Amino acid sequence: MGEYRAPKGRERLNEYFWFCLNHVREYNKAWDYYAGMSERQIEQHLRSDATWQRPTWPMGFWKTRERTMHDEAMRQYGFHDAGEGGARNGAHDGHGANGSAANRMRTPEEEALSVLDLAPPVDFSQIKARYRELAKIHHPDINGGDKVAEETLKRINQAYTTLKASYGG
Structure with missing residues (x-):
């Protein structure tokens, strides 16, 4: 009687064969998840698994992108000239209400x-x-x-x- 499940294949991990205990052990000994994959494909798969198949970026990427987006939004709404770290001497910089550094976050x-x-x-x-x-x-x-x-x-x-x-x- 088939009481133990075993995946049908790498691409069908949610579909199962049902075996008795002795046959599932035999199946598991012979089953190779990476069968048919090259060394390069296996390496890529293992690296992808390390991050749960989610994309990754170099360290600091999001902090830099977040700061850039913040500066763009501040410039768009006229709070300061984000690219220059705020206007100098309170002069109007052409990007906002008065361009003063006091207006920037x-x-x-x-x-x-x-x-x-x-x-x-x-x-x-x-x-x-x-x-x-x-x-x-x-x-x-x-x-x-x-x-x-x-x-x-x-x-x-x-x-x-x-x-x-x-x-x-």
Whole structure:
């Protein structure tokens, strides 16, 4: 009696032969998923399996594409000249309402630097030193459990985490 299923083939994995235990074991020993494939085809299949048959892109591709799309949208709606990192001296740049850098959205890294009261260019050692300085000042234990100090420290910690990920610290 056929109680055990075995796939009919590589292209028909959801269709089965039904065997008894002894015959399914015999079938499985002889069955080769890669039968009829060249070494190159097998290698391509294994590489595709590593990503669950989904396409992949080089590292950083989506971050770059996302930033490009963001800049294009900002330019289209007149917030800033994204290609130049914002207009200089508040002059009209021909791309928007007034072209000022204040109208453009800041990146998470820019926000984090602002929280730590730092301005680029900075290196990670400067970020770390500033983080430690501010953490000592705003720590709730030093401020008698003050909720404002606690919230400020949370913002400082988040900013540090963002910059640590960005600067690879």
